[in-house]
Amino acid sequence: AQTVTQSQPEMSVQEAETVTLSCTYDTSENNYYLFWYKQPPSRQMILVIRQEAYKQQNATENRFSVNFQKAAKSFSLKISDSQLGDTAMYFCAFMANYGGSQGNLIFGKGTKLSVKP
Amino acid sequence: DAMVIQNPRYQVTQFGKPVTLSCSQTLNHNVMYWYQQKSSQAPKLLFHYYDKDFNNEADTPDNFQSRRPNTSFCFLDIRSPGLGDAAMYLCATSRRSRVWDYGYTFGSGTRLTVV
Numbered sequence: 001a002q003t004v005t006q007s008q009p010e011m012s013v014q015e016a017e018t019v020t021l022s023c024t025y026d027t028s029e030n031n032y033y034l035f036w037y038k039q040p041p042s043r044q045m046i047l048v049i050r051q052e053a054y055k056q057q058n059a060t061e062n063r064f065s066v067n068f069q070k071a072a073k074s075f076s077l078k079i080s081d082s083q084l085g086d087t088a089m090y091f092c093a094f095m096a097n098y099g100g101s102q103g104n105l106i107f108g109k110g111t112k113l114s115v116k117p
Numbered sequence: 118d119a120m121v122i123q124n125p126r127y128q129v130t131q132f133g134k135p136v137t138l139s140c141s142q143t144l145n146h147n148v149m150y151w152y153q154q155k156s157s158q159a160p161k162l163l164f165h166y167y168d169k170d171f172n173n174e175a176d177t178p179d180n181f182q183s184r185r186p187n188t189s190f191c192f193l194d195i196r197s198p199g200l201g202d203a204a205m206y207l208c209a210t211s212r213r214s215r216v217w218d219y220g221y222t223f224g225s226g227t228r229l230t231v232v
Contacts, residue, residue, distance in 0.1 A: 009157070033217055035220050037220075044121070044223045044225040045209075045223040046223070047220045050218075091159075091160070102211075102213060102216050102217075105150075105162070105209075105221055106159075106162075107159040107160045108159055109157060109159045
């Protein structure tokens with residue numbers, strides 16, 4: 001069974017600074033996808049960034065980037081130039097690829113990020 | 118905009134009284150999911166539909182049932198809610214052939230309170 005661990009229940013960062021959220025996972029699968037989702041207060045969860053396990057290059061989306069270490073089973077999210085709108089719960093999630101057949105999204109417990117003015 | 122809509126946003130039900138949560142989508146996605154999200158816990162998958170095929174997670178209590186009468190709608194039925202069922206319930210959708218590219222699309226959730 002796959003598991004996802006987010007060891008930081010809460011974090012805070014000053015506006016315009018950089019913050020890194022940690023995520024580790026455990027799996028025996030070789031093909032899988034990793035995701036970071038953002039859940040603002042009282043709003044829907046939205047996809048921030050995704051990483052394919054067979055790609056060595058780290059994914060980036062504007063101010064969001066990941067540090068994917070496959071051997072260490074680590075998948076951290078870096079937010080640069082933090083903005084007040086980044087305040088949210090952030091979930092790391094794992095999805096196995098069973099030879100083209102999807103697994104289901106498995107989530108970590110989340111990290112509550114507060115961006116302070 | 119195409120989206121996933123959950124109704125109601127907040128639901129209060131009595132202990133033991135059946136309750137139904139609804140989810141609708143305009144994305145024409147073939148997979149619909151129900152997750153249970155409790156405070157400080159990871160969202161937990163209860164079940165999902167791939168078209169009309171129902172897939173129950175092994176540890177989902179029998180108290181939870183689901184219906185998908187058509188592509189657009191999916192319902193979560195809790196037959197006899199207990200205090201431990203109080204949680205946020207998230208509906209999500211995906212297009213099976215593109216799930217790797219786009220992940221899931223989530224609704225805003227229904228917050229269930231059991232009194």
